[in-house]
Amino acid sequence: MKNYKKGILPLIVMLVGVFLALHMINVTIKNPFVGIDVVKKGEQLIVKKVSSAGWGKENSIHKGDIVLSINDKDPNQHFTVDQYDTIEQADSIQLLKDNEIKHYTIKYSGFDHYYVYHLVFPVIFYLSCISISLFLMIRKEYGSSVTILIYLLNVFGITLISTGASSRKDVIGDTVTTFSVVFTLILLMHFLKKYFSKWNLSFIKMNYINYMYGIGLLIFIFTEVLKSVKSINLLPPDLIFFSITFIGINVLITKLYLNNRATEHKQIIQILVTGLYASFVPFIILFAIPTLLFNQPIMRAEMTTVFFILLPLSLLYLVVSEEFIDMEFVIRKLYYCLLISFVATAFIIIGFLLFTQSNILDNHIEIMRLSLIIFGAFTCVLYFKDKIDFLLRKRLYPKEKDFQVSLNRFLHTMKNETKLEKLTAGLQKEIEVNLPVSEATLVQVQEDNRLFSYLEKKEIIHHAIETMIQDKGQIGMIHKNSTGFSVPLSEKNGRFLVLIAEWRKPRKKLTTTEQIWLETIINYTQIMIENLYKIEEIMGKLSGLKKNQSIPVYISKLLLSISEKERKNLAIDLHDTILQDQLSLARKIDDEMTKINDVSFINLLNDTRESILDQAHVLREVTTELHPSFLHELGLRESLLSLFEKINLNANFLFYSELGEDVTVAKKSHELALYRIIQELLNNAMKHSKATEVHLNLFRKDDLLYLQYVDDGVGCDWNNLEQPFSTRGISGIKERVRGIDGSLKINSEVGKGFQAEIVLQLKQYSLVN
Known part of the structure; x- marks a missing residue:
């Protein structure tokens, strides 16, 4: 019941947003974006400016053309001309161009690309935000931070749809756009304050959030009043407020990160920062900055808004997920991919500029677009290469699976092996099966360089050992020659144990995968051999204890250390499993007791609860005795x-x-x-x-x-x-x-x-x- 009441207000906000969105979608569908600004000179209405992205530009409307009529009526009577000095929401227009009267019907031409920019992208974005809100509501996630997130998603989600209607001078769309611009970042700041409070992190005081809501309301009212006064030409207050708030959020997040960069909360802040910048940086770098510098964007503003969806997704991930990805690993990998992509892109673009005579050389924006496409393609391919390789590994590298199976088989078979002969025999077999060799032999090299077959225990002569003998001190080093390769596996009392293999004819060069597999299995074998030697040494010393009944001090210390470690592990396991289960069961009984009216049954549950808590107390005493932390x-x-x-x-x-x-x-x-x-x-x-x-x-x-x-x-x-x-x-x-x-x-x-x-x-x- 309590959750139901908490869910009513978010549901009302969502329904209001849906009705507003339907109205603005209807405005966008009915009215193409004209994009013609006009100015009145005497009795004539003159075209002052034509937007680079609109119906007017596509139909060759130019600055200086005279508007004769709109919808076959006096153009000055059209409400968008009267209120905004612009032509929008018109069905037809008559112009005087080059002393010739021309009549235009304003409509979309087939499936116009403005449908995609002003309708398809915004609707998909809005539906995504609504879907996330519904998901949270279905889960009945009504914590303070989640409720604020639902409000944020509804306000932020409708922004793109309202922008399309606002550009067509729809009053409701214009008002909703101003509201979204003013309150989106305030809601984001409010959400972050609530969310970080859950982790006991100080982000901003609630008083300041309340002040921001008050200031935002004043800015919203002032902006709406200012729109009705055409004589005042100021920078939009809502955009100024948005910019200041965005800078403030960045300062607060940076401060929070610096204060917690050495704690476990660092990855939460990294995920937030990644989502925030991945959403807004494309708009800034690909649209805002190029427009200011070159008066032409690299990418249309509408296309950069596709990245906005990353912010709601990252916020949802923070709220819902119980385990977070390792952002440091992702950032390091991405940095590596970006670095390689930058170098590769630079070489390609320099080569392109040197060896082509295309007109593109005179257009800096086109060169930047080409560079961006190449850079983005390289980055995506490099970043996702590992995952693609993993998905296609069975087809691309069919033998690689055999190598993995071989390593698993070798380790599984030899993990309990205590005899060196069986261990080395297993290695010899794996080498012969998986590598292009005709024969693999295990050789023991004596101090006088005489060779003995380790498994057959007889003296042999092997021509492949000569190169290895000169450098036999480098244990684990693979020595290759024209006939095969040799690897010193171990050394004990001046005697070397060496693996020798002869190439199969005709000789085949080892692939990278085969080389890695060989080095890996050699390393595993060396570790196992070293462990066997140490075990033999310890067992030899322990065998002498029967005579003097005295355990060496270092062995005593080792066994005591092992004992304490096992006590600690057992205590942790008992505490984290059985003890927590008992406490959880007691809490469930508490919850059930509030729903039951039968006094006798309540007494029974209470006795059971007390018994469980008594057992939990005993278990806690046991864990404390096992490991006195x-x-x-x-x-x-x-x-x-x-x-x-x-x-x-x-x-x-x-x-x-x-x-x-x-x-x-x-x-x-x-x-x-x-x-x-x-x-x-x-x-x-x-x-x-x-x-x-x-x-x-x-x-x-x-x-x-x-x-x-x-x-x-x-x-x-x-x-x-x-x-x-x-x-x-x-x-x-x-x-x-x-x-x-x-x-x-x-x-x-x-x-x-x-x-x-x-x-x-x-x-x-x-x-x-």
């Missing part, structure tokens, strides 16, 4: 105080804690390790110790950080606690202490409690006091 925000001391509060609430023992004021370590990994150690000690006390008292002290003395823990629980036999690596329990505490280069002393016996002291050297780390 607050640790980096609050620091170690505040995080521990929060942990101690939870322990005091949940523990069944007396807990005494003492924290020094300067216990914060700047190194985040060590800070997290200390938090985990204390967390594990207290969890063990709650779950296993059966203690009645627990004491924990954390303090700094000189360059040492001390953690002392004592409880009176059941204790344990510390000497028999040795076990494989774990991130939990006493073993986990031990490994974490080793990971931060600390020392651990434990004193515990069965039935005599548990004592632990951890000392961390702080001298090598900076401290935050």
